[in-house]
Amino acid sequence: VLSGYWSHKSITYARHEGPVRIAWDGRDGNYRCAPRAADLPAARSAAYLHWVSNETVEGVAVSELLGEGGTTRVVDMSSDLLSRPMSIAPFDLVYAHAQKNLGPAGVTVVIIHRRHLDEPHDELPPILRYRTHVEHRSNYNTPPVFAIYVTMLVLRWLRETVGGLHAMGEINRRKAARIYRVLDENADVYDAHADPAARSLMNVTFRLRSSAGTAPLIARAEQAGLVGIAGHRSLGGLRVSLYNAVTEESAEALAAFLEAEAHAARRRG
């Protein structure tokens, strides 16, 4: 599924391994939309169907389970795993780096269905076989112990301080709703990128209708202590990331700033 920057990369590298068929292509829509399950052709004959559940750069989220029964589903959940409750059962393989919601960079979480561990992969060196890592309890090579330790602390915080994934999901939903509301209420100033049905709770991407104002707005935000709102270098514009560690107070501070900026832009005409 080609839904944005990160799935494009996956497809590019998958082509080194074999033929790739694009089951859904979001390029013509400028990566504003996400596929619905009904939009996809049958993929049962494919080795697997791959998608990115949250396109971090475009701020587009796939909310439906893709692929009919019998499809092998492989999903990159790097930027939304553990941001809300979700069922892992329908997936064959889920992978996610840690550095968005789980912990520091250096750890990658892989959840694989047992049935795939016995598939023969004699052509691969042992370190590239998931079976090796399962058999050695993630200790086949020297693991990044400090990053794993911090990830454990984050998971404890999520369970004991936040109150679990349901509570985290509610907090994340409120944070995103607050920012999207500012964009929708000030649509004469801001242009939200994602189609409302595909809006990510993790990354809110948007532009100023008057693009010349982008750099000065980012500078004023920094002066107000709001850093890191520039869009990804490939897309430009603005991107607000609302990962688990971002508090509701921070989201509120940014929303108030964006409201004040919209009023000021209108006054300037």
Ligand SMILES: Cc1ncc(COP(=O)(O)O)c(C=O)c1O
């Ligand atoms: C959805 C997604 N997949 C993959 C990556 C690449 O991650 P890494 O830099 O840890 O390889 C990113 C990076 O932000 C991402 O957002």
